[in-house]
Amino acid sequence: MSEGAVVCVVGLGYIGLPTATILATTGSTVIGVDVSERTVEAVNAGRVPFVEPDLETVVAGVVAQGRLRAQVEMPEAEVYIVAVPTPFADDHDVDDSYVRQAAEAIAPRLRGGELIILESTSPPGLTERMADYVLAERADLTGDAGTRHSLYFAHCPERVLPGRIMAEIVENDRIIGGVSTEAAERARDLYATFCRGQLLLTDARTAELAKLAENSYRDVNIAFANELSIICDRLGIDVWELITLANHHPRVNILSPGPGVGGHCIAVDPWFIVAAAPEEARLIRSAREVNDAKPQFVVEKVMARAARFREPVIAALGIAFKADVDDLRESPSRAIVGQLADEMAHARLLVVEPHVEALPAELADRPNVEHRELQAAVAEADIVLVLVDHASFAAMDREALVDKVVIDTKGLWR
Numbered sequence: 001m002s003e004g005a006v007v008c009v010v011g012l013g014y015i016g017l018p019t020a021t022i023l024a025t026t027g028s029t030v031i032g033v034d035v036s037e038r039t040v041e042a043v044n045a046g047r048v049p050f051v052e053p054d055l056e057t058v059v060a061g062v063v064a065q066g067r068l069r070a071q072v073e074m075p076e077a078e079v080y081i082v083a084v085p086t087p088f089a090d091d092h093d094v095d096d097s098y099v100r101q102a103a104e105a106i107a108p109r110l111r112g113g114e115l116i117i118l119e120s121t122s123p124p125g126l127t128e129r130m131a132d133y134v135l136a137e138r139a140d141l142t143g144d145a146g147t148r149h150s151l152y153f154a155h156c157p158e159r160v161l162p163g164r165i166m167a168e169i170v171e172n173d174r175i176i177g178g179v180s181t182e183a184a185e186r187a188r189d190l191y192a193t194f195c196r197g198q199l200l201l202t203d204a205r206t207a208e209l210a211k212l213a214e215n216s217y218r219d220v221n222i223a224f225a226n227e228l229s230i231i232c233d234r235l236g237i238d239v240w241e242l243i244t245l246a247n248h249h250p251r252v253n254i255l256s257p258g259p260g261v262g263g264h265c266i267a268v269d270p271w272f273i274v275a276a277a278p279e280e281a282r283l284i285r286s287a288r289e290v291n292d293a294k295p296q297f298v299v300e301k302v303m304a305r306a307a308r309f310r311e312p313v314i315a316a317l318g319i320a321f322k323a324d325v326d327d328l329r330e331s332p333s334r335a336i337v338g339q340l341a342d343e344m345a346h347a348r349l350l351v352v353e354p355h356v357e358a359l360p361a362e363l364a365d366r367p368n369v370e371h372r373e374l375q376a377a378v379a380e381a382d383i384v385l386v387l388v389d390h391a392s393f394a395a396m397d398r399e400a401l402v403d404k405v406v407i408d409t410k411g412l413w414r
């Protein structure tokens with residue numbers, strides 16, 4: 001990358017903002033673009049509009065130094081990194097409208113020679129489609145014989161763990177898939193400015209499927225643990241003890257069961273493989289179905305245990321999709337609480353989620369759901385339902401649980 005080059009990061013969320021920030025610390029001038037005025041204002045004030053440890057201090061520093069600024073308008077830049085959402089549509093195929101909007105906003109700003117990297121998780125072929133969206137607006141930049149050599153497109157999927165993003169963004173190995181070899185090499189030069197992990201070059205489609213395969217691997221293995229937990233429940237066996245014992249085998253490492261699988265990666269990405277190869281992706285589809293069925297199993301368990309109370313009070317601990325984050329997307333615990341509130345109009349649900357200031361509207365609007373502090377909720381509850389293994393729950397004084405019915409989907413207090 002040439003000296004003084006401007007890098008534009010499009011989408012300042014969990015992935016885009018840390019990427020923009022880390023690039024700014026290595027000396028690049030970075031402009032972050034987001035369609036959300038609120039996000040733009042927060043970043044320009046040196047604030048982070050979501051919870052991610054260690055990020056805010058660095059954002060505040062690079063903004064104060066003038067190395068990072070945010071805006072709604074798309075600027076001219078030498079490099080664009082697109083990190084916008086890629087949710088799935090009703091048919092489980094990708095909703096690529098955010099990528100398309102980003103591509104169409106970038107297109108008029110191009111002069112030729114730019115590198116455009118898609119970091120959003122993508123089904124095979126989306127990086128090439130993004131190139132098509134750009135070139136549909138800018139036929140003048142198509143390059144010789146359609147080789148696209150006047151623009152460089154690459155896919156560099158992100159595999160950071162929320163809660164550890166600032167460490168992992170530097171340390172993790174990265175897969176860099178170019179639509180052309182030169183695009184991959186240019187992208188590698190950019191990531192080399194801040195990544196200490198290996199930079200592994202391939203083509204764009206392989207990079208796209210590699211990311212999906214990683215999350216499907218996790219999903220299939222969690223499905224195995226969740227299926228075991230249901231089998232154990234049927235057979236009256238403690239699944240946690242079972243897994244601990246089985247994992248003493250030197251080549252076995254069974255993961256932990258839970259209330260389902262959430263977040264917008266593991267619960268979403270395998271569907272992109274199913275959509276791309278519906279006949280072939282049989283195990284991957286089954287794993288999704290097993291994990292998606294687990295919340296219903298938990299709901300039925302709670303309802304069965306609550307049957308002996310006339311007006312049960314249920315403390316539901318956690319609605320984030322995993323421990324110690326504020327991210328509620330695709331959260332199975334959030335869905336469980338909603339369904340319990342619907343099916344048990346005679347019950348009160350005291351939801352404890354210390355990582356959010358308010359419950360999402362679909363829960364807050366229900367008359368039998370309240371957002372409460374941990375101690376007060378547990379003290380009042382007949383049933384304590386653990387849905388997320390937040391550190392603050394693990395640290396709780398267990399004396400408070402005496403005389404309570406405890407349903408612990410995470411094995412937190414065993």
Ligand SMILES: NC(=O)c1ccc[n+]([C@@H]2O[C@H](COP(=O)([O-])OP(=O)(O)OC[C@H]3O[C@@H](n4cnc5c(N)ncnc54)[C@H](O)[C@@H]3O)[C@@H](O)[C@H]2O)c1
Nearest residue numbers: 011012013014015034035036083084086101102120121158
């Ligand atoms: N969060 C993770 O842990 C994680 C990990 C790996 C990969 N990913 C992938 O990274 C991508 C981004 O995920 P995220 O978690 O950062 O999402 P996010 O929702 O936190 O952030 C996306 C941001 O993009 C903005 N945006 C939407 N459309 C835009 C547009 N046209 N132009 C500019 N900004 C736009 C939104 O306002 C939002 O601020 C997704 O494809 C996701 O699957 C996420």
